[in-house]
Amino acid sequence: MSRSMTESRFRYLAEAYGSHIERWPEAERTAARALLADRPELERVLASEAELDAVFEELGAPEVPSSLERRLLDIPKRVVRPRRERAWAWFFPAVGWAAAAAVGLWIGGQLDGSALSTGNGIDDSEAWVELAAGDLAVLEEAP
């Protein structure tokens, strides 16, 4: 983006982000560099902020106390995560029921009518359905 920038905006950004323009908001860097090229005296603004930047840069690299690092690394050993089964919880019972139904259908398909005959004379599939529904009259009607 190459919008123009005012001097006050340049000063404000330097005050906020420091002397390194590459650390300023990306959308404003080009305009800032263009303004700096037009107004070289603004280098003094950056130089002033560079003093504070240098102080920041003198801070050493952070370290984690070794006891804390050990505790952090051990978290997976100490904390058991809840099993992520909610999304699949429906799956296994559903598969079980489907498998049972499939096996039932397969067995049913393997049997011929005589295998279902119990010798009580009920060979009509509709009669079996009525019997299953509790209609005992089927038995009385059987030959």
Place this chain on the structure above:
Amino acid sequence: MDWERSEPSAGDTQLVLAVAGGDQGAYQELVRRHAPRIHHFVRKIVRDPADAEDVTQETFLRLWLRAAEYQPTARVTTWLFRIAHNLAIDRLRARGRVEALPDADAEPAPASVSQTVLVHRKQRAEALEAALAGLPERQSAALTLVHLQGLSGAEASEVLGVSPEALESLLARGRRALRARLAAFGEKAE
């Protein structure tokens, strides 16, 4: 300072996704990569070493337990800093140490760091640490994220949950306050 300017590895996202699947090695790699920065940032906010350790531990506990909630639209660093910042603020609230009006502090008088004749680098670093510790929490957090941890303005505003304009204001006032405090320190040292 390499640690503060370095971009996090492109593998961070893959590591978090592996942690979501229960990979302990991936979790430990993320601890090694990010714990120093997270702990350093948290210390700047809560200021108490024991509290800082607790908050850092809680942050990585969240990583272990809630990695599946990570949205790859945000950088892992930003996500971890946001968790750490929220936990740190909770800790300060529990301690009754959150400033009622964190941005309403008085404007310090402009000062030049060059007034500070701090002979040793260690002294300067200690002065900066002390000056940061004396700032309102949000200014201190903004300065730490941008100037010590190397986050961009956009990332820092996301971590702190403020607009980019508000972040700039926090940074500008924070740096102004630091200059004044460092100048005062330098005058004492002279």
